[in-house]
């Protein structure tokens with residue numbers, strides 16, 4: 385069970401201190417948004433470089449941008465642990481996943497709530513993680529979409545049937561109230577923004593989420 389706090393909910397002008405509070409997590413989730421793929425604008429490569437320089441834990445970069453064929457390899461070249469792009473943002477997810485892996489990053493594929501995951505299940509061996517969005521991408525603090533759980537279960541089952549080592553990630557509205565459902569559906573990697581950084585004790589929030597997920601895992 386992996387917990388990955390999203391710094392979208394951290395204090396942007398005290399980022400280094402914020403990152404220190406989540407040192408017990410498995411990765412820092414970095415939401416890159418371009419104001420085109422989603423109606424919000426966040427960080428670019430310069431910020432990712434600085435976060436990586438001060439972070440004691442690996443970086444999981446979630447690209448909510450268009451033109452991923454052009455931009456995603458540059459994020460992998462920064463040496464981050466994983467780079468996830470959206471299925472809706474490229475015509476050829478497999479070719480891009482291969483480029484990312486060649487550069488040395490784990491490759492992730494993300495699907496928005498309205499996107500059917502089934503056409504992508506046959507590509508799973510080309511990926512290291514599959515991200516099922518449990519909110520409409522763009523903003524932190526939204527409500528968890530429980531009706532995405534069948535999608536999570538479909539991914540988990542494809543991973544099991546194929547005997548694959550692919551992480552099943554969920555992102556959006558993950559809290560102590562919702563993480564059990566996601567773990568039960570088969571998620572093993574949990575992004576949490578507001579429930580970690582909105583808590584007075586981020587380390588306690590992380591360990592609480594981790595135990596709740598573990599208690600409901602398969």
Ligand code: DX5
Pocket residue numbers: 390391392393413415446519520521522523524525526555556557558575576577578579
């Ligand atoms: C939403 C981002 C999420 C966001 C999650 O588009 O991809 O990573 O930070 O925030 P919470 O956990 O508050 O829903």
Ligand code: ZN
Pocket residue numbers: 390413414415446555575
């Ligand atoms: Zn995200």
